[in-house]
Amino acid sequence: MTNSTTYLFFTGKGGVGKTSLACATAVELADSGKVVLLVSTDPASNLKDVLECAVDENINPVNGIKNLFAVNINPEYSAEEYRNRVTKSFEDTATQDEIKKIREGLSGACTTEIASFDEFSRFVSGEIEGEKFDVIVFDTAPTGHTLRLLELPAAWSSFTEQNPNGASCLGPTSALKSGRERYHKVVSKLRDSSLTTYYLVSKPDKASLKEASRTSNELKELGMFNQRLLINGVFKSVEKDDLLAGKIEAMATDQLGSVPENLKLLPLKTFPLLPYNVLGIDKLRSLFNVELQKAISERVPSNAEVSPQRLQGIDRLTEELCLNQHHGLIMTMGKGGVGKTITASAIAVLLARKGFEVLLTTTDPAAHLQDFIAQLGGLPASLTVERIDPKIETQRYIENILEYRGQGKSEDAKKLISEDLKSPCTEEVAVFHAFSKAINMAKRKFVVIDTAPTGHTLLLLDTAGSYHRDIMKNNSNASRLKTPYMFLQDPVLSKIILVSLPETTPMREAASLQMDLKRAGIEPYAWVINQSLAMLSGISDPLLKSRAHAELEVINVIKTTYAERIFGIPFIAEKNILPILLNGR
Structure with a gap:
C-alpha cells in the first residue's frame, strides 16, 4: 500500500x-x-x-x-x-x-x-x-x-x-x-x-x-x-x-x-x-x-483429509455450569473477535431456558451483544439483557459522588468537586463500580458477562485487585468482607470461560491471559474453540481444507497443554448464528 x-x-x-x-x-x-x-x-x-x-x-x-x-x-x-x-x-x-x-x-x-x-x-x-x-x-x-x-x-x-x-x-x-x-x-x-x-x-x-x-x-x-x-x-x-x-x-x-x-x-x-x-x-x-x-x-496441504474433531458443544458446557448450582458468575474472556459475545449469549439463553434467573451483560465498549440477541424471536422470561455503558455509568457515578460529597458544601466547593470529576479516569472508576454491582448480583442469580478484549479486561481486573488491597488494608471488618476480587477467585461462585479461534495467535493470547489470571489466583474453568472448520465434515474446497488441517495442531496444543475442559462451536456460515447454535449445531 x-x-x-x-x-x-x-x-x-x-x-x-x-x-x-x-x-x-x-x-x-x-x-x-x-x-x-x-x-x-x-x-x-x-x-x-x-x-x-x-x-x-x-x-x-x-x-x-x-x-x-x-x-x-x-x-x-x-x-x-x-x-x-x-x-x-x-x-x-x-x-x-x-x-x-x-x-x-x-x-x-x-x-x-x-x-x-x-x-x-x-x-x-x-x-x-x-x-x-x-x-x-x-x-x-x-x-x-x-x-x-x-x-x-x-x-x-x-x-x-x-x-x-x-x-x-x-x-x-x-x-x-x-x-x-x-x-x-x-x-x-x-x-x-x-x-x-x-x-x-x-x-x-x-x-x-x-x-x-x-x-x-x-x-x-x-x-x-x-x-x-x-x-x-x-x-x-x-x-x-x-x-x-x-x-x-x-x-x-x-x-x-x-x-x-x-x-x-x-x-x-x-x-x-x-x-x-x-x-x-x-x-x-x-x-x-x-x-x-x-x-x-x-506449500500448504490442501488435499489432506481431516477427520472431524468431536468437541462437546455449548449445551454440554451449560449443563456443567448449572450442575448443583442456582447462581454464580460466568465470564467469557479472550482476544477481540474470537467469539466471546456469541458464547456468552448462548450460555445465558440456555440457562434461562432451564428456568434460572439470568442477567446477561457486557463490559465491552464496542458492545455487540444486542446484535446477537436481536437474532432471536423472543427471550425467555427469566433472562435480562443489559449493557455496562461507560457514558451512562460515568454520569450516574458523577451524580452519586456530587450528592454524597457535596452535602453541606458551598457552591464553590461543589464546583471544585465537579471539576475534579471531569478527569478522563472517572469513566474507568464508574465502569468498575458497575462491574462490581453485576458481580454482587451473582450471589442470587446467574450473571453472564461478555467482557471487553483481553487488554481492557486485564485493566478492569487490575482495578478490582487495587480495590481489594485497599479494602483489606483500611477496613477493620475486612475479614468478614468479600470483595469482587475474592468473588472472582472463588471457583465455586465464578467460572471464567476462555474463548479462542483455532488459530495460533488467539490461542497464544488466551494462554497468556490464563497465566495472568492464575497469577492473580483466578483459575479458568474451560476453553471454548469457536468457528472451527475442523469440527465439520464434507469440506472439499482446497482453501477451506487447508485451514481445517491447520486447526488440528492448534486444537491438539490446547487439549494437551492448556485446557482441562474444552468445548467447541463449529463454523456456521449463516447471518443469524445464535438461533442455529441454540438449536444444537
Missing part, C-alpha cells in the same frame, strides 16, 4: 487482522527504504507472534528487516515510570510513608491507562529518543480502547489547564503538566490529514463493518478525517460443489454490496482469505504480493 503520511493508525474490531496489515505495511515501507517504527498500543499485543521476533517496551530492530524497528507500549512498565515521575517531585518534602501512600493511590487501572497514553503521545509528538523515523505505524488496540486513547489527548490537554490541583483518582497531575504543550501538539498532528492516516480494518461481515462505520464517525467527530477502509479475509471458493464454500462466498459478496453509507465514501482495498496464517516476514510480504501468495499456498 502506498503511503504519503508520517503516522499510520490501524484500527477496527478485534480479530479483523489489524496487526497483520499493520506489520505488512511496516515491512513494505521498510523494504522501500523508509526508516519505520512499528508501535503497538494494545495492552495484549501480539506483535512478537506476527513478526516472529522479540518485541518489548524498548525500541529494537526487527530481525531480518533493515530499517524496521518495533516497540510495545507496556501498560505496567509505563505505569511504573509514571509513578516514579510523580513521587520524585515529593522526595524532598514528603516522608517515606507519605510517598508510599501516594504510590498506592496510583496503583489502579486509571493510572495504567493515562501512563500508556503519556508514553503513546511521545511517539506522535516527536520526543522519542534515538533513531529518526520516516514513518510510525500504530497497531492499535481493539476499537473501544483505541477511541479512548485517541480521546485522551484532547481530554487531558483541557483537564490539565482547568484542574491544576489534580484528579482524585490519579493524584497530582504534575507528571502530566510538563507535557501540556505536547498534548496540544499531539492533537494537532492527529487531526492533520497531511501527517496522519487512519486505516479502518474490517472483515466482510456485518459486525466488523458496523464497528468500522461507528469508528469512522467517531474519528470524524474528533477531527480526524483522513481515513481508508481495508476489508480483510474476502473468501473466493475454488470448489463450486462445496456447499459451505458457496455459502461463505455468498455472505462475503452480500456484505461487500451493503457496506454502510459513510464507509462507501472512503477509498477501499480488499485482501483475500489465505490458506495459511500470516506469521513471519515472508508471509507478511505476501499480503501485498499475489505471486508470493501463490508460492506459499502451494
Whole structure:
C-alpha cells in the first residue's frame, strides 16, 4: 500500500487482522527504504507472534528487516515510570510513608491507562529518543480502547489547564503538566490529514463493518478525517460443489454490496482469505504480493483429509455450569473477535431456558451483544439483557459522588468537586463500580458477562485487585468482607470461560491471559474453540481444507497443554448464528 503520511493508525474490531496489515505495511515501507517504527498500543499485543521476533517496551530492530524497528507500549512498565515521575517531585518534602501512600493511590487501572497514553503521545509528538523515523505505524488496540486513547489527548490537554490541583483518582497531575504543550501538539498532528492516516480494518461481515462505520464517525467527530477502509479475509471458493464454500462466498459478496453509507465514501482495498496464517516476514510480504501468495499456498496441504474433531458443544458446557448450582458468575474472556459475545449469549439463553434467573451483560465498549440477541424471536422470561455503558455509568457515578460529597458544601466547593470529576479516569472508576454491582448480583442469580478484549479486561481486573488491597488494608471488618476480587477467585461462585479461534495467535493470547489470571489466583474453568472448520465434515474446497488441517495442531496444543475442559462451536456460515447454535449445531 502506498503511503504519503508520517503516522499510520490501524484500527477496527478485534480479530479483523489489524496487526497483520499493520506489520505488512511496516515491512513494505521498510523494504522501500523508509526508516519505520512499528508501535503497538494494545495492552495484549501480539506483535512478537506476527513478526516472529522479540518485541518489548524498548525500541529494537526487527530481525531480518533493515530499517524496521518495533516497540510495545507496556501498560505496567509505563505505569511504573509514571509513578516514579510523580513521587520524585515529593522526595524532598514528603516522608517515606507519605510517598508510599501516594504510590498506592496510583496503583489502579486509571493510572495504567493515562501512563500508556503519556508514553503513546511521545511517539506522535516527536520526543522519542534515538533513531529518526520516516514513518510510525500504530497497531492499535481493539476499537473501544483505541477511541479512548485517541480521546485522551484532547481530554487531558483541557483537564490539565482547568484542574491544576489534580484528579482524585490519579493524584497530582504534575507528571502530566510538563507535557501540556505536547498534548496540544499531539492533537494537532492527529487531526492533520497531511501527517496522519487512519486505516479502518474490517472483515466482510456485518459486525466488523458496523464497528468500522461507528469508528469512522467517531474519528470524524474528533477531527480526524483522513481515513481508508481495508476489508480483510474476502473468501473466493475454488470448489463450486462445496456447499459451505458457496455459502461463505455468498455472505462475503452480500456484505461487500451493503457496506454502510459513510464507509462507501472512503477509498477501499480488499485482501483475500489465505490458506495459511500470516506469521513471519515472508508471509507478511505476501499480503501485498499475489505471486508470493501463490508460492506459499502451494506449500500448504490442501488435499489432506481431516477427520472431524468431536468437541462437546455449548449445551454440554451449560449443563456443567448449572450442575448443583442456582447462581454464580460466568465470564467469557479472550482476544477481540474470537467469539466471546456469541458464547456468552448462548450460555445465558440456555440457562434461562432451564428456568434460572439470568442477567446477561457486557463490559465491552464496542458492545455487540444486542446484535446477537436481536437474532432471536423472543427471550425467555427469566433472562435480562443489559449493557455496562461507560457514558451512562460515568454520569450516574458523577451524580452519586456530587450528592454524597457535596452535602453541606458551598457552591464553590461543589464546583471544585465537579471539576475534579471531569478527569478522563472517572469513566474507568464508574465502569468498575458497575462491574462490581453485576458481580454482587451473582450471589442470587446467574450473571453472564461478555467482557471487553483481553487488554481492557486485564485493566478492569487490575482495578478490582487495587480495590481489594485497599479494602483489606483500611477496613477493620475486612475479614468478614468479600470483595469482587475474592468473588472472582472463588471457583465455586465464578467460572471464567476462555474463548479462542483455532488459530495460533488467539490461542497464544488466551494462554497468556490464563497465566495472568492464575497469577492473580483466578483459575479458568474451560476453553471454548469457536468457528472451527475442523469440527465439520464434507469440506472439499482446497482453501477451506487447508485451514481445517491447520486447526488440528492448534486444537491438539490446547487439549494437551492448556485446557482441562474444552468445548467447541463449529463454523456456521449463516447471518443469524445464535438461533442455529441454540438449536444444537
